[in-house]
Amino acid sequence: MTTDPRPLRPGRPKPWNDPRVRSVVFQILAIAGVAWIGYSLFQNTVNNMESRGITTGFGFLNETAGFGIIMSLIPYDETMSYGRTFLVGLANTLLVSGLGILLATIVGFIVGIARLSSNWLVAKVALGYIEIFRNIPLLLQIFFWYFAVLGALPGPRQAVNVGDIAFMSNRGIVLPKPIFEPGAWVMGAGLLVALAITVVLAVWARRRQAATGRIFPVLPISLVLIPGLPLLGYLLMGGPVSWDIPALGGFNFRGGITAIPELGALLLALTLYTASFIAEIVRSGIVSVSSGQTEAALALGLPARRVLRLVVIPQALRVIIPPLTSQYLNLTKNSSLAVAIGYPDLVNVFMGTTLNQTGQAVEIVAITMAVYLTISLAISLLMNLYNRAVALKER
Amino acid sequence: MKKTIITMGLAATGLLALGGQAQASTLEDVRDAGQLRCGVSNGLPGFSQPDSDGNWAGLDVDTCRAVAAAVLGDADAVEFIPLTAAERFTALQSGEIDVLSRNTTWTTTRDASLGLNFTGTNYYDGQGFLVKEALGVDSAYDLDGAAVCTQAGTTTELNLADFFRANDMDYEAVVFDTSEGSAQGFDNNRCDILTSDTSQLAALRTQLSDPDSAVILPEVISKEPLGPVVRQGDDEWFNVVKWVLFGQINAEEYGVDSSNVEEMTDSNNPNVQRILGADGNMGEILGLDDDFMVEVISEVGNYGEMFNRNVGPDTPVGLSRGVNALWTDGGILYAPPFR
Numbered sequence: 001m002t003t004d005p006r007p008l009r010p011g012r013p014k015p016w017n018d019p020r021v022r023s024v025v026f027q028i029l030a031i032a033g034v035a036w037i038g039y040s041l042f043q044n045t046v047n048n049m050e051s052r053g054i055t056t057g058f059g060f061l062n063e064t065a066g067f068g069i070i071m072s073l074i075p076y077d078e079t080m081s082y083g084r085t086f087l088v089g090l091a092n093t094l095l096v097s098g099l100g101i102l103l104a105t106i107v108g109f110i111v112g113i114a115r116l117s118s119n120w121l122v123a124k125v126a127l128g129y130i131e132i133f134r135n136i137p138l139l140l141q142i143f144f145w146y147f148a149v150l151g152a153l154p155g156p157r158q159a160v161n162v163g164d165i166a167f168m169s170n171r172g173i174v175l176p177k178p179i180f181e182p183g184a185w186v187m188g189a190g191l192l193v194a195l196a197i198t199v200v201l202a203v204w205a206r207r208r209q210a211a212t213g214r215i216f217p218v219l220p221i222s223l224v225l226i227p228g229l230p231l232l233g234y235l236l237m238g239g240p241v242s243w244d245i246p247a248l249g250g251f252n253f254r255g256g257i258t259a260i261p262e263l264g265a266l267l268l269a270l271t272l273y274t275a276s277f278i279a280e281i282v283r284s285g286i287v288s289v290s291s292g293q294t295e296a297a298l299a300l301g302l303p304a305r306r307v308l309r310l311v312v313i314p315q316a317l318r319v320i321i322p323p324l325t326s327q328y329l330n331l332t333k334n335s336s337l338a339v340a341i342g343y344p345d346l347v348n349v350f351m352g353t354t355l356n357q358t359g360q361a362v363e364i365v366a367i368t369m370a371v372y373l374t375i376s377l378a379i380s381l382l383m384n385l386y387n388r389a390v391a392l393k394e395r
Numbered sequence: 396m397k398k399t400i401i402t403m404g405l406a407a408t409g410l411l412a413l414g415g416q417a418q419a420s421t422l423e424d425v426r427d428a429g430q431l432r433c434g435v436s437n438g439l440p441g442f443s444q445p446d447s448d449g450n451w452a453g454l455d456v457d458t459c460r461a462v463a464a465a466v467l468g469d470a471d472a473v474e475f476i477p478l479t480a481a482e483r484f485t486a487l488q489s490g491e492i493d494v495l496s497r498n499t500t501w502t503t504t505r506d507a508s509l510g511l512n513f514t515g516t517n518y519y520d521g522q523g524f525l526v527k528e529a530l531g532v533d534s535a536y537d538l539d540g541a542a543v544c545t546q547a548g549t550t551t552e553l554n555l556a557d558f559f560r561a562n563d564m565d566y567e568a569v570v571f572d573t574s575e576g577s578a579q580g581f582d583n584n585r586c587d588i589l590t591s592d593t594s595q596l597a598a599l600r601t602q603l604s605d606p607d608s609a610v611i612l613p614e615v616i617s618k619e620p621l622g623p624v625v626r627q628g629d630d631e632w633f634n635v636v637k638w639v640l641f642g643q644i645n646a647e648e649y650g651v652d653s654s655n656v657e658e659m660t661d662s663n664n665p666n667v668q669r670i671l672g673a674d675g676n677m678g679e680i681l682g683l684d685d686d687f688m689v690e691v692i693s694e695v696g697n698y699g700e701m702f703n704r705n706v707g708p709d710t711p712v713g714l715s716r717g718v719n720a721l722w723t724d725g726g727i728l729y730a731p732p733f734r
Contacts, residue, residue: 053627054488054510067552068559068568078556151583170584171542171567250540251530251587252567261585262569339547342571342580348547352572356481356548359509361488 045362060358061086067353069344071260082354089349090371096263096345097332097375100270104331105324107271108278113308115283126279133276139337141273146265146341153261156252165245167253172260174246174253183240190229198222262343266335274331281323285316317390325383329376336372346371421493421625421632422466422682430472433459434492437477439574440598441705441712442498442518451475454705455496458517458623458640461695462494465639465687470694479572481548484509487626494636495624498595500550505624514637516622517698518706519718519727521615522554523593525600528610530587535614539564542586544577546570554617555590578602581609592619594706594714601711631682638681642688644730645670646697648721653696656689669733677733698728 015021049056061083068078072088073095115126133141151170154160159169167174198218205216234241246256289312297307338345339352346368355364425431435443435455443453460470476492487495488510498520499505501513526532535558545552547570559566569586571577578599581589589596593615600606623640625633646652649667651659660671668674671692672685679685695701702719706712720726 049488049510051628052488052510055508066556068556068566070568070570078560147579147583151585155584251538252540252542254540339572340576342547342569342576344570348570348572352481352547353552353570356484357504357553359484359488359505361485 049362054359056360056363058363060360060363063358065354065357067357069349070342071263071344082358085354086346086350086367089344089346092344092349093332093335093338093346093371094375096266096270096335096338096343099267100274100331100335101328103267103271104274104278104327107275108327109282111275111279112282113286115279116286130276130279133272134280138269138273138334139340142265142269142337142341145268146261149268150261150265156248159248159253165243167246167248169253170261171252172258172264174256174258176246177244177255177257179242179244181240181242183237186233186237187230187240190231190233191226194222194225194229197225260343262338262341265341266338266343270331270334273334274327277327277330278324281320281327282316285318285320286312288319289315314390318387318392321383321387321390325380325387328379328383332375332379333372421629422635425466425493429467430474431459431463431466431494432474432476432492433462434476434478434483434486434495434497435459436497437479437573437575439498439595440601441594441710441714442598443475443477443496445475452705454518454701455498455623457695457701457705458496459494461639461643461691461701462623462636464690464694465642465683466635468684468690470691480546480574481572484511487511487624490626493625493632498592498621499624500592500619500621502550510627511624512627512633514623514625514633515640515730516620517640518594518621520592520594520619520621522551522590522617522619523596523615524612525581525589525591525596525609526587526612527584528608532587533612535612535616536562536564538566538588540566541588542567542569544569544571544580544586544589546574546577546591547572549591550617550619551591558616574599575602592621594621594712597714598706598712634681635683638677639687639691640698641730642670642691642733643695643698643701644721644728645733646688646692647699648723648730651692651697652700653693656692660686660689666733675733 012018046056062081064078065080065082065085066078067085069076069085069088071092073091074084074087076084076088111126111129114122115130117123117126153168153170156167156169156171159167159174161167165176198221201216201221202218205218209215244255246253246258248254293311293315294307297311298304302310335345336347339348342348351364351368355361358364433456435451435453438444439453439455441453443451443455445451456475459473459475463473464470476486478486478492478495478497483495483497483499484505486492495511496517498518499513500520501516505511506513524535524538526538532538538559543555543566545555545568552568552570555566555568567586569577569580571580574591574595577589577591580586581599582603589599589609591599593611596611600609600611603609623636625636645666649664649670651667651670656671659667660673662668662671662673665674669677670688672678672687672689676685678687681687684690696704699721702716703709706714708715716724716726718727720728722729
């Protein structure tokens with residue numbers, strides 16, 4: 001056993017022995033390595049495409065698309081550009097994801113709470129729902145709703161008729177379309193005013209309750225105000241809305257608004273599938289709240305519904321929000337399965353048809369990836385902000 | 396620490412190799428692999444469809460087998476890679492397949508901007524409409540307002556839009572990613588019409604739950620020359636694929652088929668001698684054996700045999716030769732001479 005004869009030197013070690021310097025150097029090297037890999041991949045791709053005579057660049061976005069799209073939220077026809085097909089697909093993706101997130105949250109919360117119900121039947125039905133929908137692949141569920149359920153509806157000529165104004169067939173649901181005439185703005189203004197009053201009222205009622213303990217019935221009042229003011233506007237302006245009622249003509253219904261079955265099937269599948277996961281997240285969140293909290297609230301004489309709304313759920317949200325965020329991201333990304341049933345989402349229209357008509361695979365895949373990344377980051381950001389707002393504030 | 400540096404160095408060397416991928420000869424690659432990778436449709440009766448044992452059959456499949464017979468001397472040395480319409484060009488561009496034989500229409504954009512070369516036409520087609528008999532429609536000009544099932548990323552989708560626009564009619568395009576998907580949509584009454592190349596319509600019709608309930612309308616609204624495709628920039632390979640098909644068409648013209656190819660090598664017809672490699676060096680200048688067409692004809696057959704076996708009048712698809720007859724029989728099939 002020998003001892004180190006050198007004395008311990010005071011001060012900083014040599015740079016190559018300094019762990020801090022080393023860690024910085026290696027991190028710079030790692031970043032440089034990653035950047036170089038990225039650069040050489042890019043160069044390699046560009047060179048290969050050039051040597052194979054493949055056109056590159058984003059000029060194709062201005063060329064005429066020339067194909068039809070079954071559903072678009074923005075004006076579109078075949079004479080418009082590939083850039084426009086991108087926007088049509090993007091809008092359809094955002095529509096189905098947005099509606100899906102909203103509906104899945106509602107269904108998920110209801111089922112999650114029902115799962116904990118003291119009523120045996122309610123709890124078991126919720127359990128059955130969760131286990132069935134969580135364990136069947138989403139693609140199968142999409143096919144099921146599309147081909148087995150909606151596909152089994154009768155054709156347009158035998159459509160299910162609701163009072164001669166709305167029809168349901170295997171071509172979708174056709175509803176009357178409102179046509180706003182001059183003066184209809186008063187109704188819109190009425191709606192805005194009603195919403196503004198509701199918000200102000202809610203803030204005021206909360207402050208008053210905090211100060212005095214008295215509860216103000218905001219919900220019933222807003223339920224009257226929000227449909228009431230636009231209706232008042234409608235009556236005042238002498239009914240400035242007419243309806244475009246669908247009628248059977250030729251092959252299908254003409255006029256009205258059509259909700260295509262592809263949207264319905266995709267929305268149903270995404271909602272029910274994601275809701276089964278959200279239900280479990282909600283249940284775990286509620287279970288995580290100590291039962292002492294519920295007992296204390298009940299001991300104060302609060303009714304059970306208020307215990308849930310004011311005591312349990314706010315605390316459960318802290319556990320619920322982070323996994324809920326990833327369910328929202330999953331739902332958005334899963335909406336790209338639309339291509340299987342022909343719902344014209346971004347992947348179907350842009351990465352399917354547009355890519356194939358132009359052959360610009362690299363550019364189109366890059367744009368599509370960037371879009372999904374942006375949507376995902378935006379959802380994450382919003383949910384993190386919300387999470388911060390509801391997080392436990394330690395004072 | 397030393398270990399880390401060595402690992403990083405190794406990783407960097409590996410990446411360098413990846414960055415400097417060399418442009419190789421497809422013919423050599425196929426020979427080295429001992430197998431031809433051929434991109435085909437993922438299930439279209441008569442053109443490319445696997446049977447219950449997983450053996451692929453069809454006109455497009457036979458075109459792949461003919462190339463494998465010419466290059467490797469074995470028509471079975473083919474790996475069939477099923478592709479959707481939307482995947483096919485990327486698979487060829489990226490080198491995942493050596494040849495694409497998947498009822499693909501030859502168009503300017505595809506030829507000029509996708510880095511592809513069309514080697515010829517193995518089926519002259521045109522786009523048509525399949526409609527349920529019960530609708531009582533007998534002309535494509537009566538289709539105003541119809542819902543139309545079609546396949547994503549095809550020329551069909553564009554011709555459809557052109558046709559309805561040119562005739563000032565409305566339509567609703569229900570677009571699926573596979574041809575079976577569009578046929579299923581039609582079968583389930585999601586749409587009134589199915590549109591595709593007429594050969595495909597005939598093939599898809601056989602898959603309907605009740606094939607007799609649907610009829611193909613008389614109008615053909617476009618030209619669709621279908622044929623094998625290779626990557627641009629490899630002329631040697633381009634020539635090989637091109638001349639295998641030309642060889643099969645020439646063989647039919649001169650009466651060479653799989654049953655008589657052995658005797659025909661002794662034929663005193665100079666055209667037959669050149670096709671079968673008894674005279675001249677056609678194989679050598681293509682980079683193949685001189686008797687490569689003997690291999691192709693004996694294993695796969697001439698164009699007419701290939702047609703009759705897969706899509707001809709005696710098959711479930713039941714297509715007549717029509718314009719796909721030889722030029723000597725009043726059709727437009729006219730291959731350049733072996734000379």
